[in-house]
Amino acid sequence: MTVLSRLEDRMPGRVTVLFLLAAALFAVFMQEAFALGAxxxxxxxxxxxxxxxxxxxxxxxxxxxxxxxxxxxxxxxxxxxxxxxxxxxxxxxxxxxxxxxxxxxxxxxxxxxxxxxxxxxxxxxxxxxxxxxxxxxxxxxxxxxxxxxxxxxxxxxxxxxxxxxxxxxxxxxxxxxxxxxxxxxxxxxxxxxxxxxxxxxxGPPSVKYRGIFLNDEWPDLTNWMIHTYGYAKQSVNPPVPPDVANYGHLFYERVFDLLLRLKADYLWPAMWNNAFNEDDTLNPRLANEYGIVMGTSHQEPMI
Incomplete structure (x- = not known):
């Protein structure tokens, strides 16, 4: 089984492949930037x-x-x-x-x-x-x-x-x-x-904040999330409605690990039908513990 076929088993669909390619390009850029002459x-x-x-x-x-x-x-x-x-x-x-x-x-x-x-x-x-x-x-x-x-x-x-x-x-x-x-x-x-x-x-890096955002996560990444992690637990306070994909700490731990190993420090989370701080209350806590700076919206104006 090739690496590509394993990726397709995990995260099927063209949108996800594009996401991975974008992240891969980011990784190459970061590694080159930090390893220059070393x-x-x-x-x-x-x-x-x-x-x-x-x-x-x-x-x-x-x-x-x-x-x-x-x-x-x-x-x-x-x-x-x-x-x-x-x-x-x-x-x-x-x-x-x-x-x-x-x-x-x-x-x-x-x-x-x-x-x-x-x-x-x-x-x-x-x-x-x-x-x-x-x-x-x-x-x-x-x-x-x-x-x-x-x-x-x-x-x-x-x-x-x-x-x-x-x-x-x-x-x-x-x-x-x-x-x-x-x-x-x-x-x-x-x-x-x-x-x-x-x-x-x-160090220090020439660009202070370096990261990625999760974009167009529906349907490919979200369907993989449901298959892998299920649905977020319903809640009144904080408000979590039914049938929301579980973009929780088990997923974001994997993302944080990748970012830190690539010497990145910033992430705009999934937001199509999700709320980072509410879907899993461990999300913001772990972001702080790992040292990842969290943005909110990656659209207007990437704050």
Whole structure:
């Protein structure tokens, strides 16, 4: 079965195909814009000074502070899963401080992660190039970051989305496509993963808000929604009438995941016969947790 036939099984119809093509073009634009002049910092062969992300059936543990944003912790869990998909070796995940290891991955946001802030105050990590900037991140191998730790791969963001983008950037570099779910793109399989020595910096983006809108979702996408997720639960307050397709949090989680992996930050939701905030009260909450900025109408005047 081809990728196209699987797409047609999931989201049949020409309108949906056009939607996917438009999104694909957006993805290419975004990836080119962010990757301009930059090569991959991840390799499957060891280089002197490189950080061992995964080798010999073992992956470096991941550390994220419970005090950081929910979206950051969620992205780290995705990275944990992505590393396992590529290497078969699932890394341990620590949310209560450092892992019990000599080498580890530390991800966090300036001003939200005690681990990151301590690295900065101890002059182990220089973040002056991204501090206070919009959606920026640094990926760097740090030697002797803490007592008892030989080296750490540090992913530090200037803000919530900056950190999330940095985490998902690693996921993409190891071989997990942003389209892993929507287009059934399988991850590549490698037994070893190494991060090159050096400092890898990205941001701020030249366009502050970047996103997509769901347009002409009836009938193709809406019929797929009904088939996949059913109807939204009827309600008086908030008002949800019968026979409304369930454009709820299970669907939007998938959309948010794609947007963040593509380094987008804005979404105009389905609005043909739907109300984002009312159809599922988890929708706006999750948008905030993920870090997605929500618009209302994509017609007049795309506010």
């Amino acid at each position: 090569g991959s910092y991840v390799t499957s062969k060891y280089e002197p000074g490189g950080f061992v992300l995964s080798a010999s059936g073992k992956s470096a543990p991941l550390c994220v502070s419970s005090e950081d944003y929910w979206g950051v912790a969620h992205a780290v869990k995705d990275l944990q899963s992505d590393i396992e998909k590529v290497t078969g070796a699932k890394p341990e995940l620590s949310t209560d401080g450092l892992a019990s290891a000599r080498e580890m991955v530390i991800a966090g946001t300036i001003g939200k992660s005690p681990l990151i802030d301590k690295l900065i105050s101890n002059k182990k990590l220089d973040v002056r190039e991204i501090d206070g900037k919009w959606e920026s991140f640094i990926i760097k191998v740090v030697t002797k970051p803490f007592p008892g730790v030989d080296r750490a791969l540090v992913i530090v963001g200037s803000d919530k989305r900056g950190t999330i983008y940095g985490i998902y950037d690693v996921s993409e570099k190891i071989g997990v496509s942003p389209w892993h779910w929507w287009a059934d793109v399988p991850p590549r399989h490698l037994s070893s993963l190494y991060v090159k020595s050096g400092t890898f910096e990205e």
